[in-house]
Amino acid sequence: MVHTDALVIGAGPVGLFQAFQLGLLGLSVEVVDALAFAGGQCMALYPDKPIYDVPGVPVCTGRELTQSLLKQAAPFLAAQPALPGAAPQHQHLHLGQLVQALEASPDGAWTVHTDKGLSFHARSVLIAAGAGAFLPRGLGVAELEGAANVHHHLPEDADQAPPWAGQHLVVAGGGDEALSAVLAITQTPVAAHRPARLSLLHRRDVFQAEPALEAAVRALIAQGEVQLEVGLPQSAESRTDSQAASPTGSGGREGRHIDALQLLGADGQTRTLTLDHLLVRLGLSPRLGPLSTWGMALERKQVSVSTATFATSLPRVHAVGDINTYVGKKRLLLCGFHEATLAAHALAVALRPDAPSHLLYTTTSPVLHERLGVAPGKA
Numbered sequence: 001m002v003h004t005d006a007l008v009i010g011a012g013p014v015g016l017f018q019a020f021q022l023g024l025l026g027l028s029v030e031v032v033d034a035l036a037f038a039g040g041q042c043m044a045l046y047p048d049k050p051i052y053d054v055p056g057v058p059v060c061t062g063r064e065l066t067q068s069l070l071k072q073a074a075p076f077l078a079a080q081p082a083l084p085g086a087a088p089q090h091q092h093l094h095l096g097q098l099v100q101a102l103e104a105s106p107d108g109a110w111t112v113h114t115d116k117g118l119s120f121h122a123r124s125v126l127i128a129a130g131a132g133a134f135l136p137r138g139l140g141v142a143e144l145e146g147a148a149n150v151h152h153h154l155p156e157d158a159d160q161a162p163p164w165a166g167q168h169l170v171v172a173g174g175g176d177e178a179l180s181a182v183l184a185i186t187q188t189p190v191a192a193h194r195p196a197r198l199s200l201l202h203r204r205d206v207f208q209a210e211p212a213l214e215a216a217v218r219a220l221i222a223q224g225e226v227q228l229e230v231g232l233p234q235s236a237e238s239r240t241d242s243q244a245a246s247p248t249g250s251g252g253r254e255g256r257h258i259d260a261l262q263l264l265g266a267d268g269q270t271r272t273l274t275l276d277h278l279l280v281r282l283g284l285s286p287r288l289g290p291l292s293t294w295g296m297a298l299e300r301k302q303v304s305v306s307t308a309t310f311a312t313s314l315p316r317v318h319a320v321g322d323i324n325t326y327v328g329k330k331r332l333l334l335c336g337f338h339e340a341t342l343a344a345h346a347l348a349v350a351l352r353p354d355a356p357s358h359l360l361y362t363t364t365s366p367v368l369h370e371r372l373g374v375a376p377g378k379a
């Protein structure tokens with residue numbers, strides 16, 4: 001059980017700025033996100049596209065904004081120094097954790113549980129959940145759910161052998177996500193980490209990807225390095241782990257495995273595609289999911305809030321950013337940052353009633369400098 005003054009649900013741009021504002025006001029903070037990376041929509045939907053309307057920043061990409069917000073919030077997320085070439089780790093940022101349950105504790109705090117078994121005891125909760133948790137889109141074949149050899153992400157650690165090393169990997173999808181995965185896998189620096197056979201499965205022989213990316217993958221198909229399989233998955237054949245015999249022994253994860261997909265071709269015929277691993281790369285889609293069952297007043301799947309404090313209908317639960325709604329709401333970064341600031345100030349007063357409530361400036365306040373870990377006047 002992690003104890004904290006404030007739990008921020010969502011590490012999108014607004015959630016990250018929320019963590020900064022809470023930390024600045026002297027509150028301890030933990031941030032949790034379902035995705036394996038911080039940045040929400042900025043990283044999941046437009047990492048390399050330019051943003052022109054962040055105050056004081058004439059232009060930056062979604063990725064650059066995320067990196068700046070992480071750097072700004074670092075003093076309050078306990079960033080660990082990065083190893084050369086690696087991203088910094090943040091002790092108070094919990095990624096790959098879908099928040100499922102929010103329960104009132106007898107002491108007036110909230111107990112929050114994630115799908116991976118992490119629990120928080122939080123004196124306050126700030127919901128910065130955007131349009132909901134971004135989860136990978138599936139192929140719509142029930143048997144694939146929870147199968148041990150069905151994946152959605154490329155391995156984070158490039159030095160480790162992926163589960164499909166030396167085996168037959170099928171990548172499903174026809175957009176940028178799938179084609180860039182195919183390209184990355186064929187370019188894996190360690191030859192032994194590549195699959196023995198690589199297939200690209202798409203429902204038709206037409207891709208929706210950047211022209212340069214499509215040209216590169218078409219060239220791999222023409223050279224025979226990648227087999228193109230055209231068909232619509234209808235069902236899958238699976239076996240339990242005791243029957244599984246991984247050719248290299250590195251198939252790894254225990255449980256139910258998929259052996260083959262039944263594909264419906266354009267000719268109306270069904271055929272079988274055998275495989276060792278399936279990497280589904282159809283993009284991410286946001287799902288409001290568990291949030292809708294927490295008993296907050298909602299309006300068209302958005303959380304209703306007060307515009308003075310961004311409080312919801314639940315005590316000490318505030319909602320900021322794209323997830324909330326009020327008269328005049330605009331789903332813009334700037335509006336989310338403003339909401340996070342007012343929510344933090346309201347919670348600081350509620351959680352630390354004895355603390356002086358006058359406004360402190362980061363430019364001149366020694367208290368804020370100490371919290372930020374900076375010497376006065378230094379960047």
Ligand SMILES: Cc1cc2nc3c(=O)[nH]c(=O)nc-3n(C[C@H](O)[C@H](O)[C@H](O)COP(=O)(O)OP(=O)(O)OC[C@H]3O[C@@H](n4cnc5c(N)ncnc54)[C@H](O)[C@@H]3O)c2cc1C
Nearest residue numbers: 010012014033034040041099129130132133134321322333
């Ligand atoms: C293509 C595009 C371009 C845009 N361009 C601009 C622009 O130029 N200027 C501008 O101001 N705005 C722009 N926006 C809007 C801006 O990106 C959003 O307003 C902003 O991302 C909202 O931030 P957020 O933190 O509220 O939500 P999000 O960015 O959606 O982040 C929410 C996070 O919460 C997580 N989450 C949700 N539910 C759970 C749960 N139950 N458990 C764990 N984690 C959860 C999600 O995984 C996600 O990472 C653009 C949006 C898009 C789609």
